[in-house]
Amino acid sequence: MQTRRERVRAEREKLIVSAARELAEAEGWEAVTTRRLAERVEYSQPVLYSHFKGKGAIMTAVAVEGFASMAEELRAARTEAVDAAGALEAVARAYTAFAGWRPALYDAMFHHQVDLPFGDPDAPPALWAAFNELAAAVRPYAESEDELGALAETFWAALHGLTTLMRQGRLPNDGHERRLALLLSRFIGV
């Protein structure tokens, strides 16, 4: 009968993560306090700490959900394209669209430092899934398999820079299309 208890615990853990994500998406992460989160899941604050080490761990869980979601969208964009150039463009657009439509999720994934082993072999599969989509889209433009990793990282960084600078008001919104086109032209090669 241990499994029943474990099942309801696992369910409540999911509930906490979902509530945190929803609250963040509705009002931003600065509105996600342990008190409000506890109120939302209709438990007291200490219950949160019986599931997670702290608020940071909850945000990390949301971030992992975010990577899984992003991987799905990148994959859909990539596999629907007809050629290599179209795939790279589709993935780039899907990436920036994701950051624009789900800013709270993107924040959890990239702007808050979350104790996740990026690049490590035992990083959560969702992280690798998202990265691998970028790598797959970039592969036709890598000179060697050995270069692929670095090229994917560079392309990823460029997309990340574009989205974050724009969302923070450091870049004007209306130049986005042009910048994206420029970036793609540099990676596709004329």
Place this chain on the structure above:
Amino acid sequence: MQTRRERVRAEREKLIVSAARELAEAEGWEAVTTRRLAERVEYSQPVLYSHFKGKGAIMTAVAVEGFASMAEELRAARTEAVDAAGALEAVARAYTAFAGWRPALYDAMFHHQVDLPFGDPDAPPALWAAFNELAAAVRPYAESEDELGALAETFWAALHGLTTLMRQGRLPNDGHERRLALLLSRFIGV
């Protein structure tokens, strides 16, 4: 005799900004609390609020100092180079080096949202100075003067992405040289 008072006020304001920057550079921004900052300048907390609207305004002032400092370093790197390709590479290296050597300053400039009118004509001159250095380095590679702005923004975004992802542990440190070389090759054109 109004000017004397104003002079000492201005001096104290500088002192506050310097203290904030030094404390952030020494222990990170999470250590910069209004209490510790007040203690450091040997005044009480409310004095800070007679100079600045809040902690955010102090960080904004530090950020502006940071842009001025970055502009200097980018300019030095660019003007010492012998050709266009060398200038672009030198500026890129200076940029990432700045972010690596003065992480607290870079955080104030880019990671904390600071109420600054980026891209606006009446943005602080230091902001334009830094951006203009990037634009100058990129100019030889723009197809038209009209394209220059967007190209500079795109290059800037790529550098920003590389530095931030690396500093947050999202990218491995030891691939930095390779990624930078790849980025430069894409912008210089083989």
Place this chain on the structure above:
DNA sequence: CTCCAATTCCTAGCACCGCTAGCATTTCAA
């Protein structure tokens, strides 16, 4: 020199934060 208004600056405190100790209550196997 005296007096009074304006400025300066501190003490004390507010509401909130993440987090935890300690104790009822409930659950469930013996």
Place this chain on the structure above:
DNA sequence: TTGAAATGCTAGCGGTGCTAGGAATTGGAG
């Protein structure tokens, strides 16, 4: 039925950014 284990609460700790209100200092006017 009973007693131990698990559960989940109240209350509180030390910290945060920020501010109200009053004491002390300053400096020009009479």
